[in-house]
Amino acid sequence: MRRHLIGILVALAAIATFQGTALAASGPGENTRAAYPSYLVTHAGVAYRTGPGTHYPELGILRKGGIIAGTGHTSNGWIQFFLTSRPTAAAWVYSPYVAHAGYPVYRVVATGVHIRSGPGLNYPIVGTLEHGVIVPGPGRESHGWVELDLPSGAVVWASGQYLAQAADLSATPVEPFGPLDPIRPVHKQRPVHKQHVCRVARPDTHAC
Secondary structure (H helix, E strand, C coil): CHHHHHHHHHHHHHHHHHHHHHHHHHCCCCCCCCCCCEEEECCCCEEEECCCCCCCCEEEEECCCCEEEEEEEEECCEEEEECCCCCCCEEEEEHHHEEEECCCEEEECCCEEEEECCCCCCCCEEEEEECCCEEECCCCEECCEEEEECCCCCEEEEEHHHEEEHHHCCCCCCCCCCCCCCCCCCCCCCCCCCCCCCCCCCCCCCCC
């Protein structure tokens, strides 16, 4: 009986040790999604497109030295990144023209936030970001204001109280080729020939 009891105690100790090891291996916050990756644009005149390839329509040009926030999706050497026109907007850029960077990525948590040309209410408003928009920044802050980089090349500021680190949120990354693609490639349709309608000029003539 004593040996049986000792065996049970040893088994329970082994199970507890295994569970503790598993928790240590997974680490705290295992279910917390990793931060969105940020990229630095390393070349001038880099075009971004609606899909991962040069046959997709061009949406605009990225500024050299600008920062973009990746969605976590890649395809054939192309990287999908967030646009800031709306929360569900994304585009693609060719990966050799950008480099991984450790810059912070933010998400707008207010209904909307004004962006300004400088860190303060005394600077003019240059636009508005909608709730849920993902936007990166170089990590510079001033008196509660955060510097942000827009894909358009503009460098703007927003009040930090309306932003949150995207790493702290559990938003699901966007799906490639899903509803987040801002524009779909438009396939040319065959022209529709309208039927010619003969309008009679006068009742006494058959001229068209």
